[in-house]
Amino acid sequence: xxxxxxxxxxxxxxxxxxxxxxxxxxxxxxxxxxxxxxxxxxxxxxxxxxxxxxxxxxxxxxxxxxxxxxxxxxxxxxxxxxxxxxxxxxxxxxxxxxxxx
Numbered sequence: 830x831x832x833x834x835x836x837x838x839x840x841x842x843x844x845x846x847x848x849x850x851x852x853x854x855x856x857x858x859x860x861x862x863x864x865x866x867x868x869x870x871x872x873x874x875x876x877x878x879x880x881x882x883x884x885x886x887x888x889x890x891x892x893x894x895x896x897x898x899x900x901x902x903x904x905x906x907x908x909x910x911x912x913x914x915x916x917x918x919x920x921x922x923x924x925x926x927x928x929x930x
Contacts, residue, residue, distance in 0.1 A: 831903060833915040835924050838889060842866070847886040851875070852921065853902040854892050864924050867891055875902045878910070888914040895920030 833841075841848050850867040852859050859869040870880050875890075888906050892899040899916035906914035917924065 831907070831915045832895070832900070832918040833889060834918050838917060838924075841887065841889075847883070849883070849886050849888050850891060851880075851888060851902070852891045853898045854921075858893065862921060862925065864891060864921055867921075872898050872902045875905055882910055882912060884912065886912075888912050890914065890916045891920055891924075892916075893920050894922055 838848075850864055851870045852863050852867040853870065853872040853875060855871055856869060859867075863869070874880055888903070890899040890902040890906070895916065895918045899920060903914040903916040906912040
């Protein structure tokens with residue numbers, strides 16, 4: 830299990846690292862709420878390899894609460910596509926209620 834905390838993600842984002850945030854929920858779930866920098870790529874598309882891959886980037890997968898789908902998607906990215914990948918602990922809901930001031 831390779832998770833990342835919201836604080837670690839925040840540090841990555843402000844440091845200028847090349848990070849892709851992938852929300853693996855359904856389109857409907859994504860449209861209800863999501864982290865602003867995230868793109869929606871449902872887990873089924875990841876399982877089928879239907880997304881652009883960049884070996885020089887870090888991939889952070891996200892779901893609602895941070896586990897389940899995002900953990901599975903992150904594992905797929907590592908095992909099948911040899912990408913550096915982590916899932917966001919606490920997911921979208923945990924991120925929304927965080928202040929980084």
